[in-house]
Amino acid sequence: MxxxxxxxxxxxxxxxxxxxxxxxxxxxxxxxxxxxxxxxxxxxxxxxxxxxxxxxxxxxxxxxxxxxxxxxxxxxxxxxxxxxxxxxxxxxxxxxxxxxxxxxxxxxxxxxxxxxxxxxxxxLVNRCATEPATGSPTRGGMPETTAAEKDGYLIVNGKKTFSTMALVLDYYIVTAYVKEKDAVGSILIPKDIKGLRVEKTWDTLGMRGTGSDDLILENVQVPKENLVELNDKPKRPGPKGWLLHIPACYLGIAIAARNDVIEFAKNFQPNSLNTPISEVEHVRNKIGEIDLKLIHARNFMYSVAEKWDAYPEKRSQLMQELGAVKLVATNSANEIVDLVMRIVGGRGLSKNMPFEQYYRDVRAGLHNPPMDDMVLSLLAKNALS
CATH class of the missing domain: 1.10.540.10 (Acyl-CoA dehydrogenase/oxidase, N-terminal domain)
Incomplete structure (x- = not known):
C-alpha cells in the first residue's frame, strides 16, 4: 500500500x-x-x-x-x-x-x-520555556528565569531545560519574569553572547538526537528592544494548529517502522518454515492491524488540518480536535511499533537493527504537549458542560 x-x-x-x-x-x-x-x-x-x-x-x-x-x-x-x-x-x-x-x-x-x-x-531558532521547577509551560508555572532592567538593557539570569537543538541554535526565545513589568515576557537572545552557555545534560531513553540540553543564562545582557513578547495579563491559551507537527513526527516514525518490518517479514525465513514469515497468518494479521491504525490516525490528523486551513474563522472551535489528534496519533504510533517488535521478535532489541530505536523514540511522544490527561479532561468538560 x-x-x-x-x-x-x-x-x-x-x-x-x-x-x-x-x-x-x-x-x-x-x-x-x-x-x-x-x-x-x-x-x-x-x-x-x-x-x-x-x-x-x-x-x-x-x-x-x-x-x-x-x-x-x-x-x-x-x-x-x-x-x-x-x-x-x-x-x-x-x-x-x-x-x-x-x-x-x-x-x-x-x-x-x-x-x-x-x-x-x-x-535556526526555538523557544526555551521549560524549567526544572516549573515543568512543562503548558501547566502554567511561573518561570524562575528573571530579566531586570539596567542602563537600557535587560539582564537575564536563569536555567532552561529541554532546550531542543540548544547547541546548534542561532537564536533562543527565552521566557522570563520581567521584574519591572511584573509580567512574563519572551526575550530574543543570539547565540554568541557573553553569559550564555549550553550544559550537556541530555541523556534520555528516546529522541536523543534532539539534543535538548540545558541552557544556562548568567547575567546575559541584551537591549531592552529584545523583549519581543509581554504577557501582563494571564490569557487562556487558544488552539495552536502548528503543534500537530508532533503527531505528524511520531506517525512518521511508525511508518518507518512499518516499512522496515514489511521488508524484514518478506526476507526472513527461519529453518522451521518453508516460506518467509510474511506468509504466516498471525504475522499478516499484525501487519493488517498496523495499517488499520495508520489509516485511522492519519486520516484523523489530515482531516483536522484541512479544517484548520479551509475555515480560519472556525479555528477557535478546534481545541478539542487538535488535542484528540495528538492523543490518538502518539498512542497509535506506540501501539504500531509494539506490533512491529512482536513481529521481529527478540532480534528487534539488537542495536544492529533499527527497531529498538523506533521503539525508544516513539515513546517520547507520550510526553510531548498536550498530555493525555489534559486532553481527556477537556473532552469531558465540554461533554458535561
Missing amino acids: DLYTNFIQTDRQEQLYQRANRLADKIRDRRKQADHEASLPVSNVADLRKERYLSLTLPKEYGGEDLSLYEFLLVQEVLAQGDGATALSVGWHLGVMKELSEEKLWDTKKFEFLAKEVGEKQT
Whole structure:
C-alpha cells in the first residue's frame, strides 16, 4: 500500500514531498550518530539549510513558501521517516515561525528582523520555556528565569531545560519574569553572547538526537528592544494548529517502522518454515492491524488540518480536535511499533537493527504537549458542560 497516495493532492504537495524525502534519505544515515551522541548532527542542519527547509513556513515576502498546516504536516511526517529526532527538532523551529507570522505576536519591526534572518540566512531558532521547577509551560508555572532592567538593557539570569537543538541554535526565545513589568515576557537572545552557555545534560531513553540540553543564562545582557513578547495579563491559551507537527513526527516514525518490518517479514525465513514469515497468518494479521491504525490516525490528523486551513474563522472551535489528534496519533504510533517488535521478535532489541530505536523514540511522544490527561479532561468538560 502506498501510504501517500491519498494524501498528496496537488503538484506543489508532490514537490514538497520529494524535497522532504531527499532530506529523509540523507539524515537516515546519521540516525545512529545522533542517537549515540545525544545531539542533532551539524550535518543534518547543513542539509536542511541547503534545501531551504528552515524557511518553509515563512510568508513568501520573506523568502518562505507559506506552507499551509496540511503541507507542514506532510513534509514533517516524511522527514521523520528518516530521523524522528531531527524532524521533531526542526518542527519546533518551523512551528514557531508559522505561529509568529500568523498570529502577529510581535510588533512588525521585530518580526521582520527575525523573518529576514531565517529567510536569507536559514537561521535556526526555538523557544526555551521549560524549567526544572516549573515543568512543562503548558501547566502554567511561573518561570524562575528573571530579566531586570539596567542602563537600557535587560539582564537575564536563569536555567532552561529541554532546550531542543540548544547547541546548534542561532537564536533562543527565552521566557522570563520581567521584574519591572511584573509580567512574563519572551526575550530574543543570539547565540554568541557573553553569559550564555549550553550544559550537556541530555541523556534520555528516546529522541536523543534532539539534543535538548540545558541552557544556562548568567547575567546575559541584551537591549531592552529584545523583549519581543509581554504577557501582563494571564490569557487562556487558544488552539495552536502548528503543534500537530508532533503527531505528524511520531506517525512518521511508525511508518518507518512499518516499512522496515514489511521488508524484514518478506526476507526472513527461519529453518522451521518453508516460506518467509510474511506468509504466516498471525504475522499478516499484525501487519493488517498496523495499517488499520495508520489509516485511522492519519486520516484523523489530515482531516483536522484541512479544517484548520479551509475555515480560519472556525479555528477557535478546534481545541478539542487538535488535542484528540495528538492523543490518538502518539498512542497509535506506540501501539504500531509494539506490533512491529512482536513481529521481529527478540532480534528487534539488537542495536544492529533499527527497531529498538523506533521503539525508544516513539515513546517520547507520550510526553510531548498536550498530555493525555489534559486532553481527556477537556473532552469531558465540554461533554458535561
